[in-house]
Amino acid sequence: MRVLGIEGTAWCASAAVFDDAGGDFFIESDAYEPDSGGIHPREAAEHMGGAIPRVVETALRYAREEYGSDAIDAVAFSQGPGLGPCLRIVGTAARALARTLDVPLVGVNHMVAHLEIGRYRSGFGSPVCLNASGANAHLLGYRDGRYRVLGETMDTGVGNALDKFTRHVGWTHPGGPKIEAHAAEGSYVELPYVVKGMDFSFSGIMSAAKDAYDDGVPVEDVCFSLQEHTFAMLTEVAERALSLTGTDELVLGGGVGQNDRLREMLAGMCADRGASFYAPEPRFLRDNAGMIAQLGARMASVGDTVEVADSAIDPNFRPDQVPVTWRDGDESASRSVAAGDDLRGAEAIVEIAGDEVTKRRLPKGYRHPELDETLRRERTVLEARLLADARKQGVPTPLVRDVDVAEATIRMQRVGERDLAAALTEANVRTVGEYLARIHAADVVHGDPTTRNVRVGEERVFLIDFGLGYGSGHVEDHAMDLHVFEQSLEGTAAEPEALVAAFEEGYRAVGADEVLDRLRGIEGRGRYQ
Ligand SMILES: C[C@@H](O)[C@H](NC(=O)OP(=O)(O)OC[C@H]1O[C@@H](n2cnc3c(N)ncnc32)[C@H](O)[C@@H]1O)C(=O)O
Numbered sequence: 001m002r003v004l005g006i007e008g009t010a011w012c013a014s015a016a017v018f019d020d021a022g023g024d025f026f027i028e029s030d031a032y033e034p035d036s037g038g039i040h041p042r043e044a045a046e047h048m049g050g051a052i053p054r055v056v057e058t059a060l061r062y063a064r065e066e067y068g069s070d071a072i073d074a075v076a077f078s079q080g081p082g083l084g085p086c087l088r089i090v091g092t093a094a095r096a097l098a099r100t101l102d103v104p105l106v107g108v109n110h111m112v113a114h115l116e117i118g119r120y121r122s123g124f125g126s127p128v129c130l131n132a133s134g135a136n137a138h139l140l141g142y143r144d145g146r147y148r149v150l151g152e153t154m155d156t157g158v159g160n161a162l163d164k165f166t167r168h169v170g171w172t173h174p175g176g177p178k179i180e181a182h183a184a185e186g187s188y189v190e191l192p193y194v195v196k197g198m199d200f201s202f203s204g205i206m207s208a209a210k211d212a213y214d215d216g217v218p219v220e221d222v223c224f225s226l227q228e229h230t231f232a233m234l235t236e237v238a239e240r241a242l243s244l245t246g247t248d249e250l251v252l253g254g255g256v257g258q259n260d261r262l263r264e265m266l267a268g269m270c271a272d273r274g275a276s277f278y279a280p281e282p283r284f285l286r287d288n289a290g291m292i293a294q295l296g297a298r299m300a301s302v303g304d305t306v307e308v309a310d311s312a313i314d315p316n317f318r319p320d321q322v323p324v325t326w327r328d329g330d331e332s333a334s335r336s337v338a339a340g341d342d343l344r345g346a347e348a349i350v351e352i353a354g355d356e357v358t359k360r361r362l363p364k365g366y367r368h369p370e371l372d373e374t375l376r377r378e379r380t381v382l383e384a385r386l387l388a389d390a391r392k393q394g395v396p397t398p399l400v401r402d403v404d405v406a407e408a409t410i411r412m413q414r415v416g417e418r419d420l421a422a423a424l425t426e427a428n429v430r431t432v433g434e435y436l437a438r439i440h441a442a443d444v445v446h447g448d449p450t451t452r453n454v455r456v457g458e459e460r461v462f463l464i465d466f467g468l469g470y471g472s473g474h475v476e477d478h479a480m481d482l483h484v485f486e487q488s489l490e491g492t493a494a495e496p497e498a499l500v501a502a503f504e505e506g507y508r509a510v511g512a513d514e515v516l517d518r519l520r521g522i523e524g525r526g527r528y529q
């Protein structure tokens with residue numbers, strides 16, 4: 001099958017011909033380059049209006065010359081996400097072309113295309129995918145007919161974050177390559193680093209970077225440190241996703257993937273844990289119609305085409321909305337893509353001897369040594385503090401016997417006789433509900449309250465492992481704790497309903513109703529279904 005693909009979600013007007021028999025790509029692209037500032041949606045659309053017909057014409061000419069007059073079997077286009085005015089031009093062109101050539105039309109999700117091109121080129125079966133692009137940043141894994149969002153940015157995409165800094169400095173779009181070039185001459189300065197489980201945020205680091213620049217820190221140093229921080233965040237969450245899913249394959253997608261340092265960190269992390277890493281070549285990482293044509297061919301080959309009347313564009317099209325028709329429903333990126341699995345594998349080693357537990361945070365070779373030291377130190381101190389803070393609220397936790405900050409090691413009391421997973425009674429989970437409400441009242445978030453992070457003894461129930469914990473008074477963060485625990489109950493118990501009810505009853509007795517209300521909202525969101 002031969003598919004003509006058209007891309008034009010934001011800056012890149014591109015058309016491609018993909019022949020799935022030989023795996024051959026022809027790609028013709030025309031980039032929009034703003035004179036100053038970032039991408040202006042109206043200017044970008046004007047660019048698409050002129051450039052899309054040109055690149056399509058070039059691709060069609062190639063197809064005719066190479067394969068003859070009936071060369072094209074389907075037309076695929078980027079249906080979203082992206083800038084509305086640009087998407088509309090691409091959609092209109094694709095519909096007209098499908099009609100003229102009298103072939104089916106395929107609507108492709110741009111983010112899934114960024115992922116599938118890496119999967120296709122790597123030959124990997126069911127990898128975790130890190131999409132690091134301009135407007136997005138997320139981790140995806142396939143399960144039960146959908147790509148699940150395992151983690152994502154809480155604010156802007158990674159490329160847009162970098163571009164905002166370069167705009168501040170007065171450099172033209174795109175900023176990413178300029179950051180990479182200047183970073184080569186820079187050295188390390190400390191910036192914020194924000195990871196929560198498998199989600200992450202760039203807003204704090206970007207304003208700190210702008211402030212540092214305004215305060216006279218050399219721009220090379222800011223560029224270097226921006227890379228060290230943002231890419232270490234992405235690598236950390238990618239490692240956590242590998243650990244959580246039990247997968248040993250990672251693929252990279254998106255324009256920021258062209259950055260050598262990001263690829264080096266991901267490759268290093270994977271090598272250290274014995275996983276395979278694949279990054280497509282740059283022409284398949286940045287926006288391009290080759291990836292649209294390739295996924296279009298997979299979709300068309302299983303009849304996943306769209307009628308013109310149903311082919312409206314969607315500027316907010318999420319990857320987890322796409323029914324993945326072209327993969328076997330039984331395949332999976334994971335032994336279990338669900339909360340409740342042991343996340344510690346990615347972060348620390350735990351040794352148990354007698355009545356004592358020793359937890360040591362491992363150095364990560366992919367991180368800058370100063371950042372690595374800071375994170376291991378801060379997290380060790382924070383975990384010890386959260387254990388103590390929880391206890392002050394009347395929540396039993398292991399007594400910390402010794403904190404060796406330099407070695408990032410906590411020695412603590414061994415508590416309980418078994419995991420909650422092996423003692424799942426309504427009374428015990430009601431107690432967990434009450435305990436979470438108590439720590440939340442003191443603005444402590446556990447971060448990973450699963451049935452394995454609760455220990456049950458003769459008389460008492462203990463919360464353990466605050467390794468992903470942090471301080472927060474936000475309803476959303478508190479509701480996430482409840483969500484993680486309920487997911488874990490559902491993953492552990494054969495009939496979780498009564499347990500979930502008892503847990504919520506325990507929480508309600510002490511905690512705020514608005515947290516339970518927010519929990520209902522979280523459950524309704526696509527990514528958690
Ligand atoms: C929705 C769609 O329009 C969007 N596409 C997009 O943003 O273009 P993409 O080609 O995937 O990524 C562009 C981003 O990639 C960054 N970039 C390019 N080369 C880079 C480099 N060497 N280092 C860091 N960032 C780089 C650019 O600065 C820009 O922010 C997306 O995928 O989110």
Ligand SMILES: [Fe+2]
Pocket residue numbers: 110114133134254255286287
């Ligand atoms: Fe993109």
